[in-house]
Amino acid sequence: MKPTLVLVGRPNVGKSTLFNRLTKTRDAIVADLPGLTRDRHYGHGKVGSKPYLVVDTGGFEPLAKDGIFHEMARQTEQAIAEADAVVFVVDGRVGITAQDKEIANKLRKLERPVLVAVNKAEGMKHTVVAADFYELGLGEPFPVSATHGDGVRDLVEMALADFPEPDEDDAKDETPRVAIVGRPNVGKSTLINALMGEERVIAFDMPGTTRDAIFVDFERNGRKYTLIDTAGLRRRGKVFEAVEKFSVVKTLQSIEDANVVVLVLDADQDISDQDAHIAGFVVESGRSLVVAVNKWDSLDAYRRERIKVDLEHKLKFLSFATFHYISALKGLGLEKLFTSVDRAYAAAMAKLPTPKLTRVLLDAVARQAPPRHGGIFRPKLRYAHQGGSNPPLIVIHGNALDSLPESYRRYLEHTFREVFKLQGTPLRVQFNTSHNPFATKEVRKIGNPRDTFYKNREKKS
Incomplete structure (x- = not known):
């Protein structure tokens, strides 16, 4: 098993930048805005011969009692419970804050290694920038620069020092990647949680809760999958925030990286042109598709019939896809949904002699x-x-x-x-x-050889 490193810290200290450095990817959105990461974000990394799993978390506010920050704190606490080692990221240019001290009080109670990464230490004297953080009582601080990579390798080697070398058969298997896409607030995160049987991602009654593409390893009936929870896609004219623009790009990238896409529609709302646009992008990307019409349990018979007619009219170009009518909140219809996911994946990867x-x-x-x-x-x-x-x-x-x-x-x-x-x-x-090789321009220019012979004969005479 790969050891799991969990990145913890208050908002805007550089956890996502460090995550990208550790995974050698750009999977986590990075911008100079606090609270950008909300869900747990998993990635794979390797230092020397040792692979590891690294988890990016949202800004940790342990005293939050309600709202989105409370949900983010719950996600961080669940990640800490899964950790083999915790990397507590602090801001070396700001120094210790009251929030850092609150987080340190929680981390000191853990029965697992905690390393303090003093980020943004580039251009500063390391002994000076690290000195204040001994006050946290978590051992020797490690000055690093997530942006430039300074000190990051030493930090990871120290975190993994007590873990054995991996076996040869620990190589990561290729598993189907299933992207869950749709408009905002149609129940994508609720569907992920229903499939996982736990509150794996934040499901909050507010459009735009999910901002990044969240990769979740998942096993069902003995088969492994990677689920991708994505940000909701709105019409271009409705996208104003820079963060939301990043989220749209990440969602489109997730569709192209997936093997199968589950398009989630909201049965409580009319099927919109935006639903058709999202489906069209999936088809243009060449990805297998399963359509999940969510919140089906809340409709009466008349409304259900109207929705089916609307689907047939607006999404008739999806004749190759299977439609399922589900309730993610109550877990209804999910077994048949994943049967269609398996069938779509097998069709996409089929070998045709x-x-x-x-x-x-x-x-x-x-x-x-x-x-x-x-x-x-x-x-x-x-x-x-x-x-x-x-x-x-x-x-x-x-x-x-x-x-x-x-x-x-x-x-x-x-x-x-x-x-x-x-x-x-x-x-x-x-x-x-x-193509006929004799139907080229050169042959037509030469013409009939017999005609050329008689023309030359006339010239000589």
Whole structure:
């Protein structure tokens, strides 16, 4: 098992910057704004031969009794309970604050190592910047610079000193990545918590509670997944705060990094154009898709029928996706939802053998031949092979394929999807047309060799 390092501290001391340094990523949003991180954010790192798991937490305000800061404090306390070692991050340029002392009082009661990282120490004399922090009673402070990397390696080596070298078979397995996306306040975080069976991310009755993309390792029925909780996506004209703009970018990146996307819709609200825009981006990204219509338990029969009609009208381009009607708050419909997630992942990663693809193609052509182009010649489809996965790409070779009508392309796509059971994933079909090597401009310039012979003969005479 990898040891877990948890970063703790008051707001705006540089925990997310240190998280990015430790994981060698830009996974955590960093901006000069306090309270930007709210949920636990997990990442993987390695120093020397020792891998570790690092957890970024929101600004810790242990005295908060209600509101979002109380929820953030609960998340931090849960992370501390999971920790093998705690890194208490303080601001070396500001010095000790009353809030630092409150946090230190809690950390001194722990039965696990606590290291004090005095951040923003670049350009300062280390003995001077560290001196004040001995007052916290947590041992020797470590001056570091998360921005420049100064002292960070020594800090991590000290945190991991008592942990053994990892076994060779501890390599991280590739697991399906499932992104939960949708508009603000549709129940994405509630769905994550229902699947986990614990309050893993903050679910608060306020739009915009989730700001970053939160990665959660998750196991269901013996299979491992990585769930990605994302910030709600609003229309571009409604996005004003710089933080929210960062959140939108992180959500779009999460969609592209995922294998399967669960689009969460709110049954209490009408299906909006923004829902269709989000679904369209998922399809353009080529990601498998499952649609979860949340809060279904609160609707009467008439309203349910109206929602289904609305879905069929506004999201008809999602004919390949499976729709589920769930209640994340009550845990209804989640088993079938994840069955569809598994099916969509299998379809996205499916291996399509060339002989079978070609047989399916030729059978489809035999049932319905492509129409003649201009009433003169008929495109000829010769063979097919797989060109990629996630999403599946089928490459078809033949002659004059650029003249195939869109309706015939859809017919072939439907045939492949039906035969190979590619439910839940977009399917790309690419046509590669063979060209006649004798139909080049150079050959046309030369013309008929026999005509050239007679012209030369006339000149000589």
